[in-house]
Amino acid sequence: MGKKKNSGRHGAEAGKSKGRRRSAKPAEGAAPAAAKPRGRGVAARLLRRKRPEPESGAAVEARALARFVRLSPQKARLVVDLIRGRMVGEALDLLRFTSKRPARDIEKVLRSAIANVEQKSETVDIDRLYVKYAVVNEGPRGKRVRPAPFGRAHTYQRRTSHIEIAVAERRPSQAAGPPPAAAAARGTP
Numbered sequence: 001m002g003k004k005k006n007s008g009r010h011g012a013e014a015g016k017s018k019g020r021r022r023s024a025k026p027a028e029g030a031a032p033a034a035a036k037p038r039g040r041g042v043a044a045r046l047l048r049r050k051r052p053e054p055e056s057g058a059a060v061e062a063r064a065l066a067r068f069v070r071l072s073p074q075k076a077r078l079v080v081d082l083i084r085g086r087m088v089g090e091a092l093d094l095l096r097f098t099s100k101r102p103a104r105d106i107e108k109v110l111r112s113a114i115a116n117v118e119q120k121s122e123t124v125d126i127d128r129l130y131v132k133y134a135v136v137n138e139g140p141r142g143k144r145v146r147p148a149p150f151g152r153a154h155t156y157q158r159r160t161s162h163i164e165i166a167v168a169e170r171r172p173s174q175a176a177g178p179p180p181a182a183a184a185a186r187g188t189p
Contacts, residue, residue: 060124061132062116063166066109068139073161076102076136080163088114088129088167106163113167124169133166 069076079102083091088110095107110131117124139160148154 059169059171060117060121061166061168062113062120063133063164064109064112064116065165066105066112066163069105069161069163070158071102071105071161072159073136073138075100076106076161076163079103079106080134080136080165083110083131084134086131087127087170088131089127091131106165109163109165110167113165117167117169128170129167130170131165132168133164135164137162137164 079095079098079100082094082098083106086094091110092107095103095110114126114129117129118126139162141160142158143155144158145153145155
């Protein structure tokens with residue numbers, strides 16, 4: 001007698017069905033399910049990333065991106081938060097006199113974004129540029145091992161950052177203060 005093939009079920013449940021099988025086709029009239037980003041793939045990261053909102057009008061805008069910078073993203077975000085929304089001249093001064101290590105690399109990216117705007121349009125007024133969009137995303141982490149007492153080893157991570165800065169020309173109608181809705185909420189004219 002030959003051996004019976006093992007189907008993965010044992011004993012009494014071997015002959016039983018697990019219930020009604022579902023078809024792969026959706027029911028008629030049902031809306032197709034939206035595709036969600038799964039896992040930690042590139043597509044999922046790109047969908048999670050914040051993008052600048054497109055503005056109406058023909059304002060000149062350019063961006064610069066520095067990838068794989070050997071900085072902790074958490075520490076770099078502290079400096080980027082200082083310059084977001086500020087005029088470019090003020091942001092450069094602030095970065096020059098900030099006593100944090102990421103300030104030097106962020107200043108390089110900001111200067112690159114300004115140069116990109118100049119390259120894009122010859123009529124741009126540098127004095128009217130402002131930091132429209134500034135983010136620090138996390139890059140890949142390098143895993144390292146260092147020796148520990150009693151022959152053991154401790155692991156640590158060398159973090160990297162992707163710094164992205166976009167600058168745009170502020171039109172004369174855009175005031176440097178808070179938006180009109182915020183001013184109305186405070187009761188000021």
